[in-house]
Amino acid sequence: MLKFANAKINIGLHVTERRADGYHNLETIFYPVKIYDAVEIQSAEELGMEIHGSELKADDDNLCLRAYRLLATDFDLPPVKIHLLKRIPIGAGLGGGSSDASATLQLLNDQFKLGLTDTQLETYAAQLGADCPFFIQNKATYAEDIGTKLSPIDLDLSAYYIVLLKPDLHISTAEAYKNVIPLTPQVDLRRAVQLPIQEWKLIIKNDFETGLFELYPQIAEIKRRFYELGAIYSSMTGSGSAVFAIFEQETDVSELNALGQVFLPMDL
Structure with a gap:
């Protein structure tokens, strides 16, 4: 099977x-x-x-x-x-x-x-x-x-185009947690994701980004470049090192190949 x-x-x-x-x-x-x-x-x-x-x-x-x-x-x-x-x-x-x-x-x-x-x-x-x-x-x-x-949770992103890019970095979970400070969140994620996606970048964040972006500026660069290409939301996922971007339509991101391995959605 x-x-x-x-x-x-x-x-x-x-x-x-x-x-x-x-x-x-x-x-x-x-x-x-x-x-x-x-x-x-x-x-x-x-x-x-x-x-x-x-x-x-x-x-x-x-x-x-x-x-x-x-x-x-x-x-x-x-x-x-x-x-x-x-x-x-x-x-x-x-x-x-x-x-x-x-x-x-x-x-x-x-x-x-x-x-x-x-x-x-x-x-x-x-x-x-x-x-x-x-x-x-x-x-x-x-x-x-x-x-x-x-x-x-009620969330459907099937109408959008999601792209991922992984730089040539392996970040261990232990390393990621070593560089994050636990805090009481100021935003209710369940409510935040019900807002228009265009507003997500103002309020939805990944706590691991702050510490890891300082250690690995190339990850921050990937996120910045995604926004330059028109992404409506971009973030590091989990404890890194991959960064994803949500676009309103299919977008050519081939110019980012120099920053790492690009993963495009694949229908089965």
Whole structure:
């Protein structure tokens, strides 16, 4: 069985509090975008995995293998071979690994007729990573706590053209959080995204940008250039390093290829 695992962007991201367990509470809006990895599961004599299109290693820390082992603790799963074709870049804030893990849970649920509901799959996904539960239902979602408390939100950007650009940078989550100061947000994201998109750039922000733009001015440059090309909203996504831009219509951004890898939306 085969499933295409899409990326996500964060529309607004507020880091609100450092928790006693070392994690941070946040609030953000997750939105799915049309950039995909492909995950395939085949019957096999023993559990294994192959990764194509990336230098990622298929070791015990891989989220897809962890997803299999998580379900195998509760279900008598036969061994499988997982094939992963990577297109979503790592260290970009696009949630590719989380999406792949959630796709693996869904594939195993379907292939072996486990009968798990979306709510149950989200519970398993939360054990793999903070972004993972979002990818089960894969709809615009307001997220709180560490990103696992999810509430649906009415947001449809299908009429717009969304482009992403990833510079040749890998930013670790630890590095990103080291350069952010938790604050009580001044803006309610749920209300803010109901405003015209043209107003978003005045009020919706990603708290990680301030510190990371100082360390990596090339990320700030990408955002600036997107606006020069006519974007109505642009932001770094997640903890970086990718930047997305929303345009009112399809736009030629080829002149930005010198700044990094450009990702255009792809319909399946």
